[in-house]
Amino acid sequence: MGGMIRRLGDLxxxxxxxxxxxxxxxxxxxxxxVVAKRELAAYFATPVAYVFIVIFLVLAGALTFxxxxxxxxxxxxxxxxxxxxxxLFLFLVPALTMRLWAEERRHGTIExxxxxxxxxxxxxxxxxxxxxxxxxxxxxxxxxxxxTVNVLGNPDNGVVLTxxxxxxxxxxxxxxxxxxxxxxxxxQVIAFVLAVAICFVFAAAGSPVITEFLxxxxxxxxxxxxxxxxADRFGGFTRGVIALRDLxxxxxxxxxWLFVNAVVLDLKKAD
Amino acid sequence: MAALIEIEKLTKxxxxxxxxxxxxxxxxxxxxxxxxxxxxxxxxxxxxxLAGFMPPTAGTARICGADVVENGVEAKRSLGFLPEGAPxxxxxxxxxxxxxxxxxxxxxxxxxxxxxxxxxxxTQLEGVxxxxxxxxxxxxxxxxxxxxxxxxxxxxxxLDEPTDGLDPNQKHEVRELIxxxxxxxxxxxxxxxxxxxxxxxTRAIIIARGKVIVDAPPRALEVAGQSLEQxxxxxxxxxxxxxx
Numbered sequence: 001m002g003g004m005i006r007r008l009g010d011l012x013x014x015x016x017x018x019x020x021x022x023x024x025x026x027x028x029x030x031x032x033x034v035v036a037k038r039e040l041a042a043y044f045a046t047p048v049a050y051v052f053i054v055i056f057l058v059l060a061g062a063l064t065f066x067x068x069x070x071x072x073x074x075x076x077x078x079x080x081x082x083x084x085x086x087x088l089f090l091f092l093v094p095a096l097t098m099r100l101w102a103e104e105r106r107h108g109t110i111e112x113x114x115x116x117x118x119x120x121x122x123x124x125x126x127x128x129x130x131x132x133x134x135x136x137x138x139x140x141x142x143x144x145x146x147x148t149v150n151v152l153g154n155p156d157n158g159v160v161l162t163x164x165x166x167x168x169x170x171x172x173x174x175x176x177x178x179x180x181x182x183x184x185x186x187x188q189v190i191a192f193v194l195a196v197a198i199c200f201v202f203a204a205a206g207s208p209v210i211t212e213f214l215x216x217x218x219x220x221x222x223x224x225x226x227x228x229x230x231a232d233r234f235g236g237f238t239r240g241v242i243a244l245r246d247l248x249x250x251x252x253x254x255x256x257w258l259f260v261n262a263v264v265l266d267l268k269k270a271d
Numbered sequence: 272m273a274a275l276i277e278i279e280k281l282t283k284x285x286x287x288x289x290x291x292x293x294x295x296x297x298x299x300x301x302x303x304x305x306x307x308x309x310x311x312x313x314x315x316x317x318x319x320x321l322a323g324f325m326p327p328t329a330g331t332a333r334i335c336g337a338d339v340v341e342n343g344v345e346a347k348r349s350l351g352f353l354p355e356g357a358p359x360x361x362x363x364x365x366x367x368x369x370x371x372x373x374x375x376x377x378x379x380x381x382x383x384x385x386x387x388x389x390x391x392x393x394t395q396l397e398g399v400x401x402x403x404x405x406x407x408x409x410x411x412x413x414x415x416x417x418x419x420x421x422x423x424x425x426x427x428x429x430l431d432e433p434t435d436g437l438d439p440n441q442k443h444e445v446r447e448l449i450x451x452x453x454x455x456x457x458x459x460x461x462x463x464x465x466x467x468x469x470x471x472x473t474r475a476i477i478i479a480r481g482k483v484i485v486d487a488p489p490r491a492l493e494v495a496g497q498s499l500e501q502x503x504x505x506x507x508x509x510x511x512x513x514x515x
Contacts, residue, residue, distance in 0.1 A: 034374040038360070045362040108358030112419070115322045115354065116375045117347040270325040 031118030035126025036133070043134050052096060056138050059088055064145065076153025081145055082163045082238040086170045086231055090203055093135065093171060094195035097178025098188045100127055101265065105186055110269060124262045128179055128254075135171035139164060159240035166237025169250040173230055174199045176257035183265040199230075206232035273336055274299045275349075275427050275457035276321070281330035283316050290316045292481035293330065298457040298474075300426070303449060305472035305489070306461040309507050313481040314461045315355045318431050321459070322352040334427050348376070351425040353433055357416030361405035365396055365415055368404060372419045390418040393448060395441075409436040417445065421452075428458045434467065446471050465499045479507040 043049040060081060064070050068080025104110035113123055149155050178195040185191050204210055206229025215222035226232055230253075233246045274297035283291040291313040298304050308314050319325040321332050323339040323346055332339045337346040359368055369387045378386055391397050394414040399407060404415055413436050420428060433449070434442045449458060449471050462468065468475050468489050475492060477485040484506055485492065492502050 030377070031375055034371065038363075038371050041367075042360065042362055107361065108354060108356050109360055111319070111322075111324050111354040112352075112358050112372075112416075115324050115347060115350070115352045116372060117344045118375055119344055270319065 029122070029125075031116075031122035032126040032129065035113075035118070035123055036129040039127055039130030040133055043130070048096075048099075049134065052092060052134075053138050053141060056088060056092055057141060060084060060142055061145070063088070076149050076155040078145060078149060078155070078160050078163055079238060081142070082167065082234075085139075085167045086203055086234055089135075089167075089171050089174050090199050091196060093174040094178045094181075094192050094199065096131055096134070097175055097182050097195060098191040100131065100179050100182045102182055102186060102188045102191060114269060120266060121258075121262050124179070124258055124265065128175060128258060128261075131175050131179070132168075132172050135175065136168055139167055139171070156240065159238075162240050162242055163238045165242065166234045169237070169247075170230055170234050173202070173250055173253050173257075176254040176261070177202070180257045180261040180264060183261050184268060202228060202230045204231070205229040273333075275335055276459065277331075277333040278317075278321065279331050281317065281320055281332055282328050283313075283320060283325065284328045289481050291320070291327075294478070294481070294483050295330075296476060296483065296486060298427075298459060300457055301454050302474055303453050303458045303460065303472045305468035305475040306459055306478065307463075307465070307468060307475055307503065308461075308478040312478045312507070314478060315431055317478070318352075318429050318459070318461060319354075321429055322350060322354070323347055324354075348423075349426050351420035351423065351428045351430075353416045353420045353430040355431040357413045359404045359412060359415050359419075362403060364401050364403055365391070365407075365418075366400045368415060369418055369422060373422055376423045378423070386422050390422040393421055394418040395444065410438060410441050413437060414441070414445075426456055428452070428456055430458070430460045432462060433460055434462065434464065442467075465503060469499060477503065477506055 063084040064081040068084060070080050073080065101110065104113060114120065146160060149160075150157070174195075177198050178191070181195045181198065182188075182191040185194070205225040211222045211226055214225055233249050236243055236246050276296075276298040278297070279295050280293045281291060281295070282289070282293055294313070294317055296304075306314050306318070316325065320327045321334070321339065323343045326340060334346040335349040337349070339346045360371075363371065366387060369390060370383060373383045373386050391400055394417050396411070396414055396418055399411055404412060407415070413433070417430070417433055420430065430449075434445050437445060446467065449460065452458070453471075453473075460467075460472070472489055475485065475487065475489045476483055489499065493499055
């Protein structure tokens, strides 16, 4: 297990190194990668990782086959699975992020981490990347669903792939929100509840209940709500469409909340 | 050449409370500065500002000429810092933890392993190198924190209570280590233990209510047959005296 994690970490690091903008010469993302590697290993050193993955897989499977009517639909696709993932992440991702900075504060290691010679944004990015990679691992472990649907019929595997990309982006968006909230409060319960609440606002903004209510009263806001909705953007991915504007949406959403995270951390690190 | 540590009118306020009030001093290569004062006097706050963790309300601090606010990463490269309570990641092994800090400091491959091995040898950690840090005793944890600070052989060392929780033998070892490194570095240690100042420091600063009230060699403090402890008590218990 340890070896696998290390290889995964190396892969992650190599990927980011190639992609990272050259700022300080040879290793621009070096610090972020080292932090990400440590964090990812820390998930697997505690029961957090196993509990999270098992609960996620059990719930995803159960919902897909019961409420989702995987067999009854008679269609070879993963639509029932994808429709539940954002709602599962709504609760599970904040559970992952609530300890992100709170734990560093509790152990006092925040003082150590932020007095090592790495720019603060790299500490923020490293923690986020580790959590994101972890969600990616959890998602990848749902592969039996994909095998099942391929055995039973001939699904469009391109659509399945874009669906998974969408899931990963939704996870990233919620993670960024959760990380920023956890930098703002020492209390893990508050961090969890606030992160769920904020993520819920973005998840539900495009739902018919909200948009109909708004279009009857303030039509302008209905468009804004739909534009900001994570669920609406995610819908495109589950239909096999990767639109540039959706990618830009998720990119700027994550970037914005990571920026908030860095600013809040700077203001509150010594509290 | 400028001193390795330069602090000028460093001030930290929390709301209406002034924790550190216009503290100024410099530390040169070869000096070991003992930072003394009662609990809550502002020792840790000053050290946190010097380490670039806490932004000062006013004033500046420079390490090897690099401003800790403006040029933080550069300043932190030349600094080995042991934060108060020697925090470490509990689930990591000693080797894993030291490798992590070494990697962030830009060491890799065999150089990283050599640095980690040397730091563990200096702090006598070889016997526990594969143990998770959370299973170690207080004294070992403190030495892991110390090893992390020494690992990159920095010109400046800032150690917040480096011997707290160590047994007398370990205290002796750490003091010898500090004395061995002293000629090539600028070292600041904070402590409650007054005989430690006598044993290792070339200079002592006593701080109370956020202000520096004494800055002198330890010998100079022991005036007129008074012990360092008596001097400390008179100075910090309300009767402010003007001193050199």
